[in-house]
Amino acid sequence: MSAILAARARGITKCYGDVVALDHVDLEVAQGHVHGLVGPNGAGKTTLLGLLLSLAVPDDGHIEILGTAVRRALDAPDGVAGFVDGPGLYPSLTARQNLAALVALRGGDPRAAGLDEALDQVGLADVADDRAHGFSLGMRQRLGLAAALLAKPRLLVLDEPSNGLDPAGKRHVHGVLTRLAADGVGVVLSSHRMDDVEALCSEVTILHTGRVAFSGPLGKLAAENRELDYRLLTSDPPAARAMAADVDGIGIIENGAADALVVRALTPALDELVTRLVRAGIALRELTPVVSPLEAAFLGLTEERGGQAMSAALSEERR
Numbered sequence: 143m144s145a146i147l148a149a150r151a152r153g154i155t156k157c158y159g160d161v162v163a164l165d166h167v168d169l170e171v172a173q174g175h176v177h178g179l180v181g182p183n184g185a186g187k188t189t190l191l192g193l194l195l196s197l198a199v200p201d202d203g204h205i206e207i208l209g210t211a212v213r214r215a216l217d218a219p220d221g222v223a224g225f226v227d228g229p230g231l232y233p234s235l236t237a238r239q240n241l242a243a244l245v246a247l248r249g250g251d252p253r254a255a256g257l258d259e260a261l262d263q264v265g266l267a268d269v270a271d272d273r274a275h276g277f278s279l280g281m282r283q284r285l286g287l288a289a290a291l292l293a294k295p296r297l298l299v300l301d302e303p304s305n306g307l308d309p310a311g312k313r314h315v316h317g318v319l320t321r322l323a324a325d326g327v328g329v330v331l332s333s334h335r336m337d338d339v340e341a342l343c344s345e346v347t348i349l350h351t352g353r354v355a356f357s358g359p360l361g362k363l364a365a366e367n368r369e370l371d372y373r374l375l376t377s378d379p380p381a382a383r384a385m386a387a388d389v390d391g392i393g394i395i396e397n398g399a400a401d402a403l404v405v406r407a408l409t410p411a412l413d414e415l416v417t418r419l420v421r422a423g424i425a426l427r428e429l430t431p432v433v434s435p436l437e438a439a440f441l442g443l444t445e446e447r448g449g450q451a452m453s454a455a456l457s458e459e460r461r
């Protein structure tokens with residue numbers, strides 16, 4: 143018998159009036175995996191996460207959470223925790239009081255609930271007695287995660303948990319999610335950032351205008367053979383540019399800053415250019431993809447040529 147999935151959605155359609163937010167979407171989140179949900183604004187990520195939390199029900203399709211079919215809103219089985227559109231917090235209460243209130247609301251005993259351990263796990267131990275109204279977005283996200291941890295979830299659903307996190311906050315959150323997955327929890331999270339997903343997730347579903355553009359292991363996405371933009375820095379920029387123009391399958395995108403050249407190519411054409419440069423005695427000082435292969439795959443699936451425009455913008459941003 144196959145193992146129970148943390149979440150399974152089949153043929154999910156969800157509309158808001160005339161807007162089709164999700165259009166026959168399938169999703170499988172295995173226990174012990176962090177599954178990333180990515181896509182441009184309006185792709186349907188929050189809507190899908192809300193359905194997994196059973197905040198609403200789909201217009202069509204079928205959802206199973208931890209092996210149990212969800213038929214009505216607010217009917218998720220025990221063991222599901224998370225938030226969409228930011229965690230709900232009481233601004234006038236401290237971080238610890240917020241967690242205590244939540245445990246009390248669920249009928250538990252706050253003294254025995256491990257509040258301080260949860261705050262420590264997300265890196266908020268030092269501000270446990272500070273009121274939430276002074277918290278930054280990243281601190282609120284972390285407090286929301288601490289609240290979810292108290293429910294001892296077997297499925298954790300998080301809407302952009304990395305939003306607003308500084309590097310230390312990100313390290314805490316990534317550490318928590320990785321440990322939960324190692325303990326067998328299924329985690330599904332949305333993000334706009336492929337680098338975030340790359341750091342955390344083993345599986346990814348890419349949504350685009352309410353449809354699944356890709357779903358599967360990250361490695362499979364990266365392995366897709368597609369043209370990438372590369373930044374080249376050489377000892378002789380004019381000669382390198384002329385040579386690049388002469389190689390079949392190489393497109394010259396722009397002259398980058400500091401005499402760098404940006405070319406678009408599949409790997410074999412790039413290999414040919416590098417070989418010719420070396421043969422001509424031109425030193426190669428730098429050769430880097432403008433965006434990672436995963437990010438390029440994401441952009442290719444969601445934006446086509448618009449993605450390439452974004453890759454050029456990212457290239458500018460990273461200089």
Ligand SMILES: Nc1ncnc2c1ncn2[C@@H]1O[C@H](COP(=O)(O)OP(=O)(O)OP(=O)(O)O)[C@@H](O)[C@H]1O
Nearest residue numbers: 158161162163181182183184185186187188189190
């Ligand atoms: N309550 C609502 N009423 C009407 N339309 C909605 C509602 N919620 C979402 N939508 C629409 O449904 C589509 C999907 O929205 P959703 O918020 O799920 O996307 P998203 O991928 O989470 O976007 P973002 O990355 O901007 O958060 C969008 O076109 C959005 O405008």
